[in-house]
Amino acid sequence: MKRRFSPSYVAAGVSRRPLSSTISSPVAAGVSRWPLSGLGLRAWTASVMVISALLAVSCSRQPQPVPEQTGPLTVSASLSTNSIHIGDVANLTIQIVHPREGQVQIPELAHGKEVIVRDRQSREEAISDDSVRTVLDLKLTSFAVGIHTLSTGFVSFAQSDGQTLSQPFPFLTLEVASTLSGEQTNPRDIKGLARWPGVFPRWLLVFLLIALIAAAAGFLAKNFLSKPRTILQMPPPPPPHEIALAALQQLLSKGWIESRNIEPFYVELSGIVRRYIEDRFHLKAPERTTEEFIREAANSRVLSPAHQSLTYGFLEQCDLVKFARHQPESDDMRNAGAAAERLVRETIPVTIDPVKEAGS
Incomplete structure (x- = not known):
């Protein structure tokens, strides 16, 4: 009797055997039964290995470039x-062919921890007189485990005439695997700051700090007190007669007598005499004019009769100049200055030397 063959077996190059000598095996190539022994068993094993290799090649994770579109x-x-571990870098290359005049805009690729753009560089390549290729090189990484789609947006090109061209961004995914093993595949969150354990009790540190400050203060105080100190004594102010004599000498050196500058000369001369009498005899009369003050001082008992006569003569010359518009000669002006100097010198207080007094 003539045997009949199934098309599937013929396609596989295997002859049919009786049903009792076969086993069932699911095969993607369409073969449902294979012999148990001999040549059929070896062919069945080889077919399984070939199919497994084809499946491995088809499931390879090497990325394939997305085909280009057509048009301007x-x-x-x-x-x-398209498969990295957390923190690794994947290089993304985007090529955009567009007209020369205009601006290219790509969708935002970075979003959260899923896709992070670490670096971005761009360059242009001329294709023809009307077309340019813009190449974008991006370095991507991720800190989230899973399969992430880069973008579902559009690449747009704004032309110089105001029109906008757009194309969908190529569909690309990035699979991020964890470097951890076991059930814990996601990285744990950062812990808070660890508290440094104290070696000494806090109160002991405070005590040591206070003791250190006290020791430093004591050292500085001892160093300051041990240094010899010089007490500065301000020199006593010059006596009234020295001040008056210096002022008279300065007045005579101004040359007012030779230039016949009469009124300013007598005004300053009477002021010198007044200040001397105030400081020498401790007489204060701010409500009196200079002439009134000197006249009252001449009538007081602080001056001797000789000094009173000298003071009256000085006042008489001052009154003549001030009220009678008297024009004294240069000699009269010199005599007035000499009278004032004589009044000062004759009223200098007599100082007693304690050494001479003790010797006598």
Whole structure:
């Protein structure tokens, strides 16, 4: 009797055997039964290995570039790898062909921890007189485990005439695997600041700090007190007669007598005499004019009769100049200055030397 063959077996190059000598095996190539022994068993094993290799190649994770579109705006993109570990870097290359005049805009690729753009560089390549290829090189990384789509947006190109061209961004995914093993695949969150354990009790540190400050203060105080100190004594102010004699000498050196500058000379001369009498005899009369003050001082008992006569003569010359518009000669002006100097010198207080007094 003539045997009949199934098309599936013929396609596989295997002859049919009786049903009692076969086993069932699911095969993607369409073969449902294979012999148990001999050549059929070896062919069945080889077929399984070939099919497994084909499946492994088809499931390879090496990325394939997305085909370009056609038209005035074309976009293509490729990843150096579409499977990385957390923190690793994948290189993304985007090529955009567009007209020369205009501006290219790509969608935002970074979003949260899923996709992070670490670096971005761009360059342009001339294709023809009307077309340019813009190449974008981006370095991507991720800190979230899973499969992430780079973008579902559009690449747009704004032309110089106001029109806008757009193409969908190529569909690309990035698979991020954890470097951890077991059930814990997601990285744990950062812990808070660790508290440094105290070696000494806090109260002891405070006590040591106070003791250190006290020791430093004591050292500085001892150093300051041990240094010899010089007490500065201010020199006593010059006596009234020295001040008056110096002022008279300065008045005579101004040359007012020779230039016949009469009124200013007598005004300053009477002021010198007044200040001397105030300081020498401790007489204060701010409500009196200079002439009134000197006249009252001449009538007081603080001056001797000789000094009173000298003071009256000085006042008489001052009154003649001030009220009678008297024009004294240069000699009269010199005599007035000499009278004032004589009044000062004759009223200098007599100082007693304690050494001479003790010797006598």
